[in-house]
Amino acid sequence: MRLEYFQMIDRVAALEGEAITVESTIPDASPVFEGHFPGYPLMPGVLLVETMAQASGWLLLKLMNFERMPFLMGVKEAKFRSFVGPATPVTVHAQRLHDGSGYAVTKARIEAGGKRICDAELTLRIMDFPAPELAAAMRQRGQELGLA
Amino acid sequence: MATSFDRIADIIAENSEVPREKILPDSHVINDLGIDSLDFLDIVFAIDKAFGIKVPVEAWTQEVNAGTAPAEQYFVMKNLAARIDELVAAKGG
Numbered sequence: 001m002r003l004e005y006f007q008m009i010d011r012v013a014a015l016e017g018e019a020i021t022v023e024s025t026i027p028d029a030s031p032v033f034e035g036h037f038p039g040y041p042l043m044p045g046v047l048l049v050e051t052m053a054q055a056s057g058w059l060l061l062k063l064m065n066f067e068r069m070p071f072l073m074g075v076k077e078a079k080f081r082s083f084v085g086p087a088t089p090v091t092v093h094a095q096r097l098h099d100g101s102g103y104a105v106t107k108a109r110i111e112a113g114g115k116r117i118c119d120a121e122l123t124l125r126i127m128d129f130p131a132p133e134l135a136a137a138m139r140q141r142g143q144e145l146g147l148a
Numbered sequence: 149m150a151t152s153f154d155r156i157a158d159i160i161a162e163n164s165e166v167p168r169e170k171i172l173p174d175s176h177v178i179n180d181l182g183i184d185s186l187d188f189l190d191i192v193f194a195i196d197k198a199f200g201i202k203v204p205v206e207a208w209t210q211e212v213n214a215g216t217a218p219a220e221q222y223f224v225m226k227n228l229a230a231r232i233d234e235l236v237a238a239k240g241g
Contacts, residue, residue, distance in 0.1 A: 073186060073189070074186060074189075074190070098193060098196060098197070099202070100189070100192060100193060100196055100202060100203075100205075101192070101202055101203060101204045101205040101206045101207070102189075102205055102206040102209075103189050103192070103193070105193060123189065123190070123193070125189070
């Protein structure tokens with residue numbers, strides 16, 4: 001993970017049907033941990049949501065052959081069950097629950113050491129790429145992840 | 149069995165802050181009920197699930213924006229219910 005660049009996914013471990021499993025390691029040091037929290041560094045819940053959203057996003061990009069872009073627009077039933085701190089490898093699972101017209105709904109969860117960290121139901125709006133640079137960047141990163 | 153209008157009105161009331169009694173056959177979902185795009189997608193998701201269909205919101209929106217269909221055709225409650233009935237019938241057929 002590169003928290004400061006919002007690059008939350010390190011590698012794709014599995015892609016099967018409408019589900020993806022990705023792996024990532026929370027960095028051992030980041031300015032984020034200086035504030036969250038002094039003397040007790042924890043991965044912020046909002047960044048855990050972002051991590052689940054990105055896993056969902058890569059899944060949807062792959063399912064759409066990188067032709068359209070998913071944007072996070074709704075988070076439901078988010079539960080943060082365990083703390084997770086620096087230098088922790090995590091596994092993120094995301095599954096498409098519904099393929100709607102212009103949107104998709106996913107269910108995602110993060111685990112560390114076999115323990116559930118958090119889970120949520122996410123709604124993503126599906127749009128045409130608003131900028132060619134974004135489409136190119138997503139394809140490039142998708143290739144690095146073995147998806148594109 | 150509840151009509152499609154009643155089922156859709158119930159879904160809208162459950163997924164927005166609009167009181168159920170305010171949702172009438174001639175209500176425009178956006179102009180009269182004030183449903184925003186985020187709530188509308190939640191409502192569409194609930195309709196998709198409840199009726200086992202995929203409401204083609206993108207195609208409807210494109211038609212309205214292109215001027216090839218009046219917004220009322222899709223977004224006035226009684227017409228929305230009729231469109232849902234058509235989708236259900238098409239799926240069944």
